[in-house]
Amino acid sequence: MNLKELAERLGLSQTTVSRALNGYPEVSEATRERVTRAALQHGYTANANARRLAMGRVGAIGIIIPADSSQRFGPHTAEFLAGLAERLSAHEIDFLISPLINNDEISVYKRLISSKRVDAIIVSHPALVDERITMLAKAGFPFVLHGRTEADVPHSWLDIDNQGAFYQAASHLLDLGHRHIAMIDGLKGFTFSEHRELGYRQAHLERGLPIDERLIIHDRFSDDIGFAETLRLLSCEPQPTGIIAGSMMTALGVSRAIRAKGYQVGKQVSLIAHDDVFPYLNASNMVPSMTTTRSSIRAAGTRIAEMLMLQLDGAAVTAMQEVWPVELILRQSSGPPVR
Amino acid sequence: MNLKELAERLGLSQTTVSRALNGYPEVSEATRERVTRAALQHGYTANANARRLAMGRVGAIGIIIPADSSQRFGPHTAEFLAGLAERLSAHEIDFLISPLINNDEISVYKRLISSKRVDAIIVSHPALVDERITMLAKAGFPFVLHGRTEADVPHSWLDIDNQGAFYQAASHLLDLGHRHIAMIDGLKGFTFSEHRELGYRQAHLERGLPIDERLIIHDRFSDDIGFAETLRLLSCEPQPTGIIAGSMMTALGVSRAIRAKGYQVGKQVSLIAHDDVFPYLNASNMVPSMTTTRSSIRAAGTRIAEMLMLQLDGAAVTAMQEVWPVELILRQSSGPPVR
DNA sequence: CTTATTTTCCAAAGCGCTTTGGGAGGGATC
DNA sequence: GATCCCTCCCAAAGCGCTTTGGAAAATAAG
Secondary structure, X not given: OOHHHHHHHHOOOXXXXXXXXXXXXXXXXXXXXXHHHHHHHOOOOOOHHHHHHHXXXXXXXXXXXXXXXXXXXXXXXXXXXXXXXXXXXXXXXEEEEEEEOOOOHHHHHHHHHXXXXXXEEEEOOOEOOOHHHHHHHHHOOOEEEEOOOOOOOOOEEEEEOHHHHHHHHHHHHHHHOOOOEEEEEOOOOEHHHHHHHHHHHHHHHHOOOOOOHHHEEEOOXXXXXXXXHHXXXXXXXXXXXXXXXXXXXXXXXXXXXXXXXXXXXXXXXXXXXXXXXXXXXXXXXXXXXXXXXXXXXXHHHHHHHHHHHHHHOOOOOOOOEEEEOOEEEOOOOOOOOOO | OOHHHHHHHHOOOHHHHHHHHOOOOOOOHHHHHHHHHHHHHOOOOOOHHHHHHHHOOOOEEEEEEEOOOOOOOOHHHHHHHHHHHHHHHHHOOEEEEEEEOOOOHHHHHHHHHHOOOOOEEEEOOOEOOOHHHHHHHHHOOOEEEEOOOOXXXXXXXXXXXXXXXXXHHHHHHHHHOOOOEEEEEOOOOEHHHHHHHHHXXXXXXXXXXXXXXXXXEEOOOOHHHHHHHHHHHHOOOOOXXXXXXXXXXXXXXXXXXXXXXXXXXXXXXXEEEEEOOEOOEOHHHOOOOOEEEEOOHHHHHHHHHHHXXXXXXXXXXXXXXXXXXXXXXXXXXXXXXXX
16 A cells, blocks of 8 residues: 555545645645545555655664674663663654674764665764764764764764762762772773773872772673672782772672672772663662762663754754763762771 | 766766666676776765665664663663674664554554565564564564464564473472472563463472462562562561572572572572573672573574574575573572571 | 677666645635 | 635656666677
């Protein structure tokens, strides 16, 4: 069943049927009603490809995911996507997930743009200097960046205050009297990771306290890494009494390692984690409950979808830029150092 | 830059250019070379919509995700998608994630089909009686089911041996001498959930042991639920000495609750979890290391993508059906009951 | 040197939709 | 009763690609 058939069956022109279905004012309410009913009855839906071809609009936004993706297609990405979906569903917009081939992200983006399969792109995990941003901006293709970059081209982005988060966490521990604080965060090179390290350093600097470079660790976010690195850290001399973990996954490993060494979390070793808020992992329910810097990555997804819609609807396309604050929530896993 | 322009610039017809780029044999190698080079140089990629419109093929497969998706868009889905991506990327096939609106899954599927946006669909989380399967089969639309259903229509599916998994887990605990074993699994109604319960019951039945219905719990997979339910269970009389958890997330909560009650995992209370294998959560690294029934959900995704490709390539479209065995891996979290 | 066969390329007809630029028909206005 | 203006509808021209059915050029066969 296509438009032509439907029109014939109704004794109307294709034009009228198309207009009736797309809500144009040039058709009478009676006809519109009749058309809508017939469409429903015959299960007619416009062929999306033809529609897009004719309109030049696509009705989908693109996201690029590494193919061998243990790395980035983890729980963070999933939550983020869930947030996007929440908002985009209202607009009947789908998303197209392109697997990343050969790690040549730039060419995947170019392919996505020139094959006209998406109206806009969401870019994630920016590095401080990120070729993708300049390329997309130069190409004039609509996109929103999740995160921040130092590129000096106008574009929309949303980021959380990663520096502030780790600044608060480190400050809190330092003020409690901790003097050897480790941080186990994400991979180096990404903006969020660098910003967090900056916050950590800033807290020390402001207090005139030295930094032990061996205590700054960058790696993937995973339970394993948290566990292994913490075991290693706790064998160092002097032993760190506080640990800041970049993700809840990491924190799970850290807290296991602390227990495995025979210490108690929040006593001999304090732990603060950054919590992206996973529905299946609740910091306040943990034992001991976990002190966290919290910011919902799902909410960020929703807001980014919104920004994208605004941008696509032409409105004020002046770049929207938002930094979300991160709150430090004190719970039982952090306390003054104990001998 | 479109086909027409490119053809003009090359002094060739659109036909020839199109054929050259799509590998048809009717063009000389010399011309093909020339065309390919020019396309690359001018950054030409065929407009996907026009291409699909002309060909009737789409180059994308559809997946449906709940919009308010704390429920199902969790780590399991993410891992599964990662598996799909791994395989599909080789074929330059994208996937289209349609958010589920109003929970009316059937109509979303129908829309997806009739709008011709995907070549095939992947269906997840089947119920024992699942309307979607019969609908898709009747419509003759290519799809692969992740899981199983009782519908008597020919279709491809891949499932793991959920019944066997819980049968093994329960049997192991029973054989160790446990007599009060709880299971905290996924929501009722889904096939996997029912099959697991079946396995659990079978183990008891075969040994002529009674089942305490209060010990069978169905709910979402989450840390919280695991925690709360376990606290409740451990206040029951008689107290269960073994718990089987349907997911690693649940198991995290369970093991926290066990410790919170002052017991040790693997001593007073044994714990076996089903492990879908998350790269950021490693059962053997836990403390104590976790006895699991293991089956990689990512691998399942990869295989399902493969089945889909086979089906689309027309080959033997006789329904492919696979049940993957699940292995019980004994570690420290399960042992004989201790007073 | 013809004639039959390939090889190599092309014009034009769709694919199913949106949208431009009008054209009937029916009230309202004078 | 003629004129004007809406309201409601339509024919036809794209959107950018693939593919059918030939035709011209090059090669092989007689």
